[in-house]
């Protein structure tokens with residue numbers, strides 16, 4: 001990523017949830033800030049629904065970065081906020097200042113982005129702007145993708161990192177010839193860390209505290225977690241704080257405790273999904289890795305009804321990112337939920 005940035009290339013970073021994209025961006029930012037050549041801005045689009053809200057998020061990111069000086073907010077930033085019609089209010093709950101932007105028309109969005117770009121270009125150090133959960137823009141008004149693309153081209157001085165969890169969508173956005181972002185960035189997939197590397201890493205950490213963990217336990221942790229950074233970290237953390245010697249028995253015990261704690265949340269999914277969606281989700285978890293959800297045997301075995309309703313259910317589950325396709329296999333995205341579903 002540092003190579004891409006130093007050589008003026010934008011980056012698309014994509015991976016499933018909780019693999020470490022956001023953590024990696026923050027880690028990269030530490031290095032970039034340390035080099036004194038770059039200034040970094042982080043923006044999260046997860047909660048945004050339209051172009052206006054994304055502009056507000058970007059403006060807030062800029063304000064977070066440059067607005068909190070001891071001398072108060074600088075003249076340039078003040079001018080910028082005024083030009084995009086942003087106002088600074090105090091959040092009644094936290095007491096912290098917050099930006100709000102009033103935007104309705106897309107033309108206004110283009111103007112506001114332009115003003116933000118001019119400000120970013122005017123900084124002495126190079127700006128690296130990370131836009132996390134970028135797949136969210138596919139939920140915005142149809143012209144949003146093109147408007148963003150134009151903006152990115154308008155400010156070639158600024159380096160962008162587009163990060164997102166919806167792998168197929170991110171890939172499509174940046175590789176389909178008709179899409180505005182076609183071939184505009186370097187695609188970098190973040191894959192699970194290799195088991196061999198992870199085994200050394202985990203064993204060493206336990207050894208440092210004079211704790212023992214068998215290699216087969218680590219393989220089990222890895223398998224239960226599908227290599228997902230978050231679940232591995234959580235499991236290891238709990239094992240570390242509970243035991244002195246760890247075998248597969250302790251791994252199973254702790255993993256079960258983790259699932260039990262989530263039960264209330266998982267049970268709630270049943271209420272927000274249709275019956276077929278719920279049954280299909282359960283069946284996918286039980287058959288992991290499932291390659292053909294439309295096969296007669298699979299549908300009959302789990303009593304899922306008509307192929308067409310399975311198709312509709314999977315489409316809806318994929319749209320919500322509850323089900324993903326990874327190397328041809330259908331998976332329940334949330335690995336802990338997947339494991340829990342196999343038990344009911």
Ligand SMILES: Nc1ncnc2c1ncn2[C@@H]1O[C@H](COP(=O)(O)OP(=O)(O)O)[C@@H](O)[C@H]1O
Pocket residue numbers: 015016017018019020021022023024229230231233234
């Ligand atoms: N380098 C790391 N070392 C240890 N744990 C990590 C590391 N990176 C990520 N994690 C763990 O993985 C979790 C998910 O990471 P995050 O960056 O939020 O994933 P993503 O943005 O891909 O959804 C973190 O909360 C943390 O527990």
Ligand SMILES: [Mg+2]
Pocket residue numbers: 018021022023132
């Ligand atoms: Mg993230």
